[in-house]
Amino acid sequence: MxxxxxxxxxxxxxxxxxxxxxxxxxxxxxxxxxxxxxxxxxxxxxxxxxxxxxxxxxxxxxxxxxxxxxxxxxxxxxxxxxxxxxxxxxxxxxxxxxxxxxxxxxxxxxxxxxxxxxxxxxxxxxxxxxxxxxxxxxxxxxxxxxxxxxxxxxxxxxxxxxxxxxxxxxxxxCGLQSGAGAVLNMLKPAESSSVVVFGLGAVGFGAVWAALYLKVKTVIVVDLVPSRRDLALSHGATHAFDGRSPTLLHDIQHATEGLGAEYAVEATGVERVLRTAWECIRNLGRVVSVGNPGPGSRTPFDITDQVNSSKTWSGLVEGDSNPPVFIPQLMQMHAEGHFxxxxxxxxxxxxxxxxxxxxxxxxxxxxxxxxx
Structure with a gap:
């Protein structure tokens, strides 16, 4: 003992x-x-x-x-x-x-x-x-x-x-590998694509840094705290919006050539934010939930809408990472100034x-x- x-x-x-x-x-x-x-x-x-x-x-x-x-x-x-x-x-x-x-x-x-x-x-x-x-x-x-x-x-x-x-x-x-893994291990966006990240905690910033590391053309962040939005912009995010804005969906569409984002990372675990993430992606787009609202929650969108829009929603735990392999990769990204x-x-x-x-x-x- x-x-x-x-x-x-x-x-x-x-x-x-x-x-x-x-x-x-x-x-x-x-x-x-x-x-x-x-x-x-x-x-x-x-x-x-x-x-x-x-x-x-x-x-x-x-x-x-x-x-x-x-x-x-x-x-x-x-x-x-x-x-x-x-x-x-x-x-x-x-x-x-x-x-x-x-x-x-x-x-x-x-x-x-x-x-x-x-x-x-x-x-x-x-x-x-x-x-x-x-x-x-x-x-x-x-x-x-x-x-x-x-x-x-x-x-x-x-x-x-x-x-x-x-x-x-x-x-x-945990947090940083969860966000980074959502982008690097699951979504794997092309340079020409667009990613929107909801929630700028550690998970959200992990996703933002991963998207910037992949040189994604359009990286949008959504958060309630101005200083966090400003920090993401200083790191290279292309757009930052207040989650309370009544024009949020319009602003995201405008930033993505009128179609909506190709990918969204939901890092808050709040059901209404997941709904917004779902609405902001384009047809054939993909949302990944990394934030966890806890047992008993339901996805706030309709299956018919999902089928007819060809959108995909996925849950994800720990960034689908293998820590002895993935954590050293993130350490290397940090050493190179990308994380x-x-x-x-x-x-x-x-x-x-x-x-x-x-x-x-x-x-x-x-x-x-x-x-x-």
Missing amino acids: LQTQALVLQELGAPFKLCDIELQDPQPNEVLVKVTACGLCHTDLIIQAGVFPSPFPCVNGHEGAGTVLSVGSAVTRVQPGDEVLLSYANCAECGYCTMGRPAGCVGFMDRNFGRVRNPSVGAAPVGTLAGTDIPVHGTFFGQSALARHCLAVETSVVKVPKGLDLALLAPLG PIESIVRNFPAEEFDQALAAMKSGEVIKPVILF
Whole structure:
């Protein structure tokens, strides 16, 4: 057992609280990581709000980065001393995983939202609140990295060269790869095409930077926050519109030769925004939903409309990425100046988590990163 600290949710709706916990030794498929930093994501908050079920007390956080301290007996991907980024978990055994598309893993929900550590122990707790026998549940997206130390399953671990700025790169583990993957792995737009991105959080900016990297002719962004629209324009977006504008659809059509955009990335998870994304694309166009409104939501368009317009709508999780392959690609894009992560990140020490959360909710900060 290792005594450490984590940002714990004691119960549904409770605030994140920095608590002393006792962490178990790694399972055969797990890695003990000394966490340097963890990006804060809206997905962490939907667990707090009960959008997805979770046991409590629990630790969230799924954009971790740090140094390997020890490994379980079956781990081969990393060894003690390696520096790593943490991403989502997969079973490594199903047909999707073995074909190199682990985002399609048949056990995705269990391994990520369900906190399954491995088939032998299932979603067993990773430790206890210090000095008590109250269990603490981890393994959120295979990691639960809002902590000074975490147990990460091997499939969520991506080894990176030593000496990099891990706090800067931590958000690659989820949000940024989700947005970039929507463009690079799914849509694959031609240079002559048009892409509109709804929502300029980390997911949205990942999509924008990917489209600009591919030299897409028309890159349109839609967001409510003027500073975010201005930032996207400064990076190379060709048009930026306020999502509240009554002329939004007309403006997008005007920017795309009257036909509408060929591709849309919906990164807000808001149903009415998805409807707008659907309406703004041209016939034969394609919308991909990366934002997740949670269980029970319905697509806000009609099947007959979809058939008669030959439009395509797709959902997408984690950018259809294979993290050990895709994250290094994004790191290379950053090194070449095509993926300016530093423009959206602000670091906060763990003791200032409440300030980080407030800054994210207010829109002041796009991607808070918590330092441990």
